Amino acid sequence: MAEVIEAEKTSDAPSAATHAGYRLTIEPSGQRIQAVFNGETVADSSRVLVMHETRLRPVYYFPRDDVRMDLLTRTDHRTYCPFKGNASYWSLTVGDKTAENAVWSYENPFDEAELVGNYVAFYAHQIDTWLVDGIETDLTAREIEPASDNPWVPWLVKDAWKAGSTKELVAHLAEALVANGLNIHRLRLMIQTLNPQLFALAYTWQQDADEVTEFQATHAGIQSDAFRDSPLAVILNGEGGVRRRLDVPNPRLDYPILHDLVEQGATDYVAMPMRFSDGQINIITLVSREPGGFSTECLGHLHEILPNLSRQVEAHAQRVSSLSLLQTYLGGHTGERVINGLVKRGDGENIHAVIMFSDLRGSTILAETLSRDDYLAALNQYFEAMAGAVIDHGGEVLKFIGDAVLAIFPIDEDAAETDGHSPACAKALEAVYDAQQRIEAVNKERVERGEQKLAVGIALHRGDLTYGNVGSERRLDFTVIGSAVNEASRIEDMSKLLKSPIVISSAFARSVPGDLISLGFHELRGFRDKQEIFTLPPAPAPTDDAST
Numbered sequence: 001m002a003e004v005i006e007a008e009k010t011s012d013a014p015s016a017a018t019h020a021g022y023r024l025t026i027e028p029s030g031q032r033i034q035a036v037f038n039g040e041t042v043a044d045s046s047r048v049l050v051m052h053e054t055r056l057r058p059v060y061y062f063p064r065d066d067v068r069m070d071l072l073t074r075t076d077h078r079t080y081c082p083f084k085g086n087a088s089y090w091s092l093t094v095g096d097k098t099a100e101n102a103v104w105s106y107e108n109p110f111d112e113a114e115l116v117g118n119y120v121a122f123y124a125h126q127i128d129t130w131l132v133d134g135i136e137t138d139l140t141a142r143e144i145e146p147a148s149d150n151p152w153v154p155w156l157v158k159d160a161w162k163a164g165s166t167k168e169l170v171a172h173l174a175e176a177l178v179a180n181g182l183n184i185h186r187l188r189l190m191i192q193t194l195n196p197q198l199f200a201l202a203y204t205w206q207q208d209a210d211e212v213t214e215f216q217a218t219h220a221g222i223q224s225d226a227f228r229d230s231p232l233a234v235i236l237n238g239e240g241g242v243r244r245r246l247d248v249p250n251p252r253l254d255y256p257i258l259h260d261l262v263e264q265g266a267t268d269y270v271a272m273p274m275r276f277s278d279g280q281i282n283i284i285t286l287v288s289r290e291p292g293g294f295s296t297e298c299l300g301h302l303h304e305i306l307p308n309l310s311r312q313v314e315a316h317a318q319r320v321s322s323l324s325l326l327q328t329y330l331g332g333h334t335g336e337r338v339i340n341g342l343v344k345r346g347d348g349e350n351i352h353a354v355i356m357f358s359d360l361r362g363s364t365i366l367a368e369t370l371s372r373d374d375y376l377a378a379l380n381q382y383f384e385a386m387a388g389a390v391i392d393h394g395g396e397v398l399k400f401i402g403d404a405v406l407a408i409f410p411i412d413e414d415a416a417e418t419d420g421h422s423p424a425c426a427k428a429l430e431a432v433y434d435a436q437q438r439i440e441a442v443n444k445e446r447v448e449r450g451e452q453k454l455a456v457g458i459a460l461h462r463g464d465l466t467y468g469n470v471g472s473e474r475r476l477d478f479t480v481i482g483s484a485v486n487e488a489s490r491i492e493d494m495s496k497l498l499k500s501p502i503v504i505s506s507a508f509a510r511s512v513p514g515d516l517i518s519l520g521f522h523e524l525r526g527f528r529d530k531q532e533i534f535t536l537p538p539a540p541a542p543t544d545d546a547s548t
Contacts, residue, residue, distance in 0.1 A: 387442075425460075
């Protein structure tokens, strides 16, 4: 492993900073270099430092005193290098011509790049004319620094794609890094998600641990003081990366986590932004316990493969986000079916299922008497109670229809039934009891706030359904259709006439144990035969333990 860069300083001028392996050299150019933009000389100096870096063309850094800083406008753009530091950017404007983010500077560089700390550099192709010792020169044609072999490129090209998940990719990445010289104690990858409950997923590989662990960071969690005081918050704000050497005299411990890492024997900490193709910022962090921390050679090689590694991670993250969005908007079972290929109109299957249909009573009056925000809050309280109960008991919420909820509990015909009773029906019944309790809890809070109670009608039915894609070729809906769905809706309508919040079909009633209360035979709108409707018996009175 190569040694960390060492820079000799003399009283006369900065001298070359040399490094074996991944090369980073900073030395005086010994030439007068001028930059001309839109007819104006924007930089003119004989004190230019030239940086040579593996796989890159030489970069010329000018002292600020020799640059027309009055023509530069600072921007919010930042980039990060794990051994040079965070680069700040400026746009260059002369007359009516502007070059966006054409100028940069490492204002607080890491040790390896401290010689250019008060210098600025220009993107060579953004400048109209370069003069070297008075002769017009094409700096973009200068020879690229010869590449040293990057030990992780073969893994990235040949093996990274084999990972079947983000967890596998993180595990294989850590193993490849360690096998080729990067002494890491811990590697962590944090990826932002498109999920209403989760802000990000964090995957952690740690030396001597059995497997990569996954942590779910909630939206509430990132508002905590612990997160706001972490390097991760800084990076997500677009301010670059963080590198802290922890085994040096008087280390800079400006984040609480660094104190913990020092106590754990860490010698080096690196946190780098890892961008997806759409600009989304994710984070990779590395911790070392080795004396001397991470070498410039290893960090240089990692920095080189990071863009391509990011694309590998992005492929996995997109699938996770896609499934998360589909499950959020379509439901868990439905989302999986769509992402697994059921995407054409007509794709689907015939299933047998419990249909639950619920409706918020008096919603028209609520909408007319409440403010928009209060009405939406009430509607979401109702949806949360109903959908939460369905999901927690294994059902699938297919859609919210205005102020109604359509859900199913698929019945596995191969599953053993006990005395003709379906487990799916039992779960649906449990969901109804749970939903009632949740609505009661909501109403208790609403009454305490002086708000109107919510009333709900719920119907349970059982029947054959077609479960799949319907709609137009350009706008599809994955749902259930069939006579049983219409029948469930008509049964729910009967709850108003029968003044019963729970109404149950005879087909469902035959599938659950216990005695249900018959509400008689009734005609359903659009159906020829009368059907017997049932409801639940009253809940048993609470037991007085003191009297028993």
